[in-house]
Amino acid sequence: MRDFFSKRLSRRRLIGAATRASGALAAASLLPQRVFAADNVIKIGFLAPLTGDVAAWGKPGLDGCRIWGEWMNAAGGVDIGDDNYHFEFVAYDNEYDPGKARAGATQLIHEDGVKFIMMLGGDTWPGVQPVADNTGMLFSTLLPSDLSPETTTLLAPAEVHPIYNVTGVDWLARNRPELENYVICAQDDALGIPSVATYLAAFEAAGIEALDDPLLFDPATTDFAPVVTRMLSAKPDIVCLDTAYTDYVHPICEQLYLQGFEGQIISCTADFYDKIIERTSVEFAEGLVFQFPDFDDPALETQGVNFREPNRFFEEYNQRHPGEWGAVSWEYASIMDLWTAAAVKAGSVEPDAVLAAMKEGGTGLHAFGEADWWGNELFGIDNALVGNWPVVVIENGKAVIKEFGNIPEWWSKHGDLLVKHMEAFGQMHYQRG
């Protein structure tokens, strides 16, 4: 090696070194990547973006699953039927591309022999849907807008995005009755649009007036000054950031701060909110309402919450991945709790048996309490697990759960409004694609 650097780097030497390195890489790639001692290993597929713009909603979830798996295995695994099993997660980076998601799904099913595949969903699900239909594999998504009556093996067991956003608006209307109007902006994509429809329904149900049409910006936007200027020109009491990616939420908040906004902010997510506070101030962020708690919140250690040791999980996660806790860090792990309970109940790890056990009785234990399998009116199939969802507010620079809002209760009163706005944006299952 010293010899390599001591001589002048020439084209021939570089090509030679590159060829040898490529050979070594190729040889290493043929070696087995995973070694596991236990005989009975349940392989679980993790098919989500681990690189690229959307990786923030994939990678932290995989990190959370690995902690969950280590805890389960350290506790001796789980007894399913007559056997004891350990867990292994097999990840495939789909780069948020439907073609790569399809290749990943086939690898996980045909080569890795997984029994269940967790996905972020969204743009990648349509590429995987034919694979699900052809193989009968059980899949989960974080985005229930992927659900459709055609695919019965796709579940949304953790996150009912964007329906839970109604709980934040409902809480705001009850606790800040002086707020009378709002403006909303969102990126014009598969995640932003159904969320806009949900917020419009929630604000209408709460009697809060829209000052302008939703401002839909292109996902390629990097300069948010004009977006914020236009929103603030209406002098709103509330600025709603919809379900925006971290790369949008942070600069929009910074612009709101710079342009002197002192009103209420509501957002679906506020991942890495400490960075928002760094770029603005503790006073500016005070009262920001969103939907994803830190798991060190004492409210999560109360009865009815079905996530295993949330405070310890949060501590462990932050030790291993400091500063990376986000909206999805716990969600995939909570899906694993649900899947494991169903597999134990079914006495089998086979997808059809687990699915039947999971949906038996029409209810399930969601992370935030008992919930119903629901969704026929919106998605054409009752495959979304819907119950309570936390409303989180930033107080003194820290996220605090204020209450657990009840989504089915809101739906029973205002479901027609949600259907109306979803239809207006072409988001009902019979309007898609």
Place this chain on the structure above:
Amino acid sequence: MAERRTLGAAFALSLVVALAALPHLLTYSQQEILVFLVINVLLVMSYRFLALTGEWSLGHVVMMGVGAYASALAAKRLGFPVPIAMLAGAAVSAAVAWVLSFPLFRMKGFYFLIGSFAAGEVIRLLWKRFRDPFGGPKGLKRIPEIADIEWGVLQVDFFNPVAYYYFCLAVVSLSLWLLWRLERSSIGLTFHAVHWHDGLAASVGVDTRRYRTLALVVASAFAGLSGALFAHYVGAINPTRFNIEEMVYVLTWAIVGGTATFYGPILGVVMLTVLNEVVLRKMGLEQARPLVYGAILIAFVMFLPRGLESVVPRLARLRLRRPGSARA
């Protein structure tokens, strides 16, 4: 001469046998990657065809998207059989390129590059803006696949990657043969003239703008065909799939492989796909992909500016110099 012909025929036969056997040597997921690789070969080769006239476009992947959208809509909305829809997709792509050629060929070089990017972005924004018929940001899904074939004992399911690979291989081989014939014809020679001496070519009566338009239209037609092959296999497309990031991949394949020879871009796309989808994935180094791609691009620009294709003749010369070689 006869010996050379025999060698050529033997090479061609070996290539056919190797390509036919290849999917049976791979795993299921590698077969899936192979399908995308074959489609990408057509995409990058159509890009090279455009580059023959000296113009580098940043809108070529969008033309792939035009073919994908047109073919998907023709099959979904108009009920065209998928193979016919694919041809319609290629035709629409060619037509859109022809329309775009009027403003674009008022520019040359760097200005054409930026103009093509802007034109591509306009098309992508139209797909996002008009939910009917393009599906908006979510795009189109449940795009029909090629109908299964059931003729007695012959049963072909095109959901299977091996079957679709053979279909793509046939389409792409025919397309490459057509591109090769065009390049070897007087039209191809004129493209080279337009590239290297457009003033001189114009002075002897060559309508350089017309030849540039022809290259753009033909290249876009084949790019559109590659998009149609993609759409009917994956079953879903959206505007993000055809963005500038994908275009950077095509440029990288072309630069790493080289564009002077017919086989250069094929070397580039094959090498980088294997590196990206097999080696880096197997090693769990997906997150290092941008770093690896950047390093490769810099290394090639610095040390192999004419791409991988420039290595092939050197290897051939080395082989000839080896003691005991027939011509040594």
